Amino acid sequence: MNEQVEIELKNLLNSRYSTSESTRGNYARGEDTYDPILSKAVVFPESNEEVSKILKLCNENKIPVIPFGTGTSLEGNVVGNEKGITISLEKMNKILSVNAEDFDCRVQACVTKEQLNEYLREDGIFFPIDPGANAALGGMASTSASGTMAVKYGTMKTVISGLTVVLPNGDIINTGGRTKKTSAGYNLTNLFVGSEGTLGIITEVHLRLSPIPESIMSAVCHFPSLEDAVMTAQQVIQYGVPIARIEMLNADQMGISINYSKLKDIEAVPTLFFEFHGSESSNHENIKIVEELSKDNKGSSFKWAKDLEDRNKLWQARWDVYYSVKALNNNGRVYSTDVCVPISKITECVKFAEEQAKKFGVRAPMVGHMGDGNFHVVLPYDPEQKDIYKKLRAFNGTLIRKALELEGTITGEHGVGLHKKEYLLEQHPDSIPVMKSIKRTLDPNNIMNPGKIFDLN
């Protein structure tokens, strides 16, 4: 980065341009397995126009740009760049408009899912995409995130109706809009969703919301084996029960969660967490079917969490999975896998993961969004022990290849980042050239989050 650019950025942003080592260190990686890489500077724009000016300047001077939200991504998506700058969007955290009667809203990129839901509560509506972390909605758009409620409410791909994106050349474009559907030209919205900051910076997100259901009922069910639990989930989906959440935790993860979140009355055995959204009577109807299926697979009777506080406590344990595993080691890190397979293959895939974990000799807490065929092995490790990382990577590679063999995907919701570039080549050998040609067209100087998703050369 030359001096002239530094001066221009300073003039534009004043104290919102930082080169201090501690600041740069805070924005040097996400919740991933990579060592931090400090960018030359971190900038904190407050408006689309500022983002535009920054990108234009960087593009003219071929300076790499790393967009940064809450830093909760898991695949190295926001690791810094020694020759570039990191753009933190944290000052763009305003809820711009809410149309309760139309179930839609528009937010700046760094509004988090909890901030939004807090704001919406009084209107009787909510935003249903629920990854583990309290992530920024712009970041969730960038990685095509989903989480626990995708089985009922969809993913970022299906709830985003429009975006404001700043392109590398500084152009500010609006895609999509407020309507529930549109066929007006190419679907640029869904091109930028999941592009992990490699095509431009998402600064605003237009979202579809949902009415808060009349009745919400959560329950927990224990199983004698992981296979029984997973098979139950598979059958619930194949039966077509309209369930809002169906999450699996294996015995190891249950033990870790119970300990970390000080849970009572539940056991460290393979477990399914259920949630039902609907009218009271339709919930009871669906619960009956699910209880029956669980019983057939040797499940325990349901333990209920009926009021809001109990429910939140239950789900807190689920949300804390990542942090509970991370806390196992001092300065520990977590290597999370993210394969997703057709629902008929989920039992086989989870079983394979268990067997391979034993074979590789790795500790393998597991959590899964069973309704979508997506699960994570949440591998804890101490980064000081250099040899273990290789082992975890080999385990993940084995699991990924199994998922591909089962007609699955290398990533259900975390994205590719730095972790899975080689596997993306295996999954989409024929369409990567098209991805690259789009990248080259929109970002000819390769300044946008270079080296993420794929290498251009």
Next chain:
Amino acid sequence: MNEQVEIELKNLLNSRYSTSESTRGNYARGEDTYDPILSKAVVFPESNEEVSKILKLCNENKIPVIPFGTGTSLEGNVVGNEKGITISLEKMNKILSVNAEDFDCRVQACVTKEQLNEYLREDGIFFPIDPGANAALGGMASTSASGTMAVKYGTMKTVISGLTVVLPNGDIINTGGRTKKTSAGYNLTNLFVGSEGTLGIITEVHLRLSPIPESIMSAVCHFPSLEDAVMTAQQVIQYGVPIARIEMLNADQMGISINYSKLKDIEAVPTLFFEFHGSESSNHENIKIVEELSKDNKGSSFKWAKDLEDRNKLWQARWDVYYSVKALNNNGRVYSTDVCVPISKITECVKFAEEQAKKFGVRAPMVGHMGDGNFHVVLPYDPEQKDIYKKLRAFNGTLIRKALELEGTITGEHGVGLHKKEYLLEQHPDSIPVMKSIKRTLDPNNIMNPGKIFDLN
């Protein structure tokens, strides 16, 4: 088209290469308002490889290519090209695989929605996207179609999980896959969905399916005014009732439909058609709410169609809207509008359409997918009367501008085709350059359906 290309195509396709005037005439337009344009030849490939060879040859010789499915598109999307060839995909009509337990299937581009649903019935699953026409699934993908059940089941954009696409250079690529979700690289699937054959030819479509609901109940409700009907629909959606279909027909369209489909027991007044999918008890619950809301807006009591035959008859009338209007004139044509607005604006927009139809002096049968804020004025005309087309176009322009003013879109589900290029410029002035740059990258010789969606120069 030079002689050498003709010879190569003939050698490749034999009798599946046709230059007869009658064949060329049959593939010269869709169900649109344009005069037919005969391409130089029509070809009928049977495999991805044949499509690839044809495109490669055309690309090398800069010959325009028009992909053609069932020819039911409404916006001039498949009008022929005097210097090009039309590729009919009608011989690619095989259902390739069905995974009932995973609710997904893969079909060739010219499988129609009815053909697929016929095939799936025994498995207790169905494909829920339901436009008026019995369209080809490849064509429905190309225009990002939706129809009567989008309010519950989504649109082509949300039910397609993967595609096989042949690019202009002959490359055959596979996007997406079988899983319910994926974050593996750019979402090329949704880039090709809605691209109206301008980026490549969709030859295979991977679809999400739905379980046939335990109970389906259809009802009809009459209203004293169109405003009352539309307001009821608006309130049903805002109340969050999980309805599967909520269709509006105005008085004129009701009269036309009753006459054309020989319907009994329903009246030529503003009407809502409802359909409820779920368990019997949840349907009864939802019906109660909808009946209450209808009554509050002066609706009649519900007329029920309970068994399959009655239901099909009812919906046949809805499906036949286009043909019933077309049949009003000998050799008549239909000019269908397609605006979509946020649900809170739908009453205002429909009322505006009614007023403007009077002002312009045009006959205005109307039908609407009320749950999505999307409605069509289905304008009948005699193409021999040259002055009327101008009037209809002016009426549509006025309606489109009103929709844009109401934060709506120029097309909810028909696409842009030739009809709405100028309006697309108004809706997406800032993002059209991005669309064009993607087009230029993937189709540098502009052979794919040139002149549709936008003009490149």
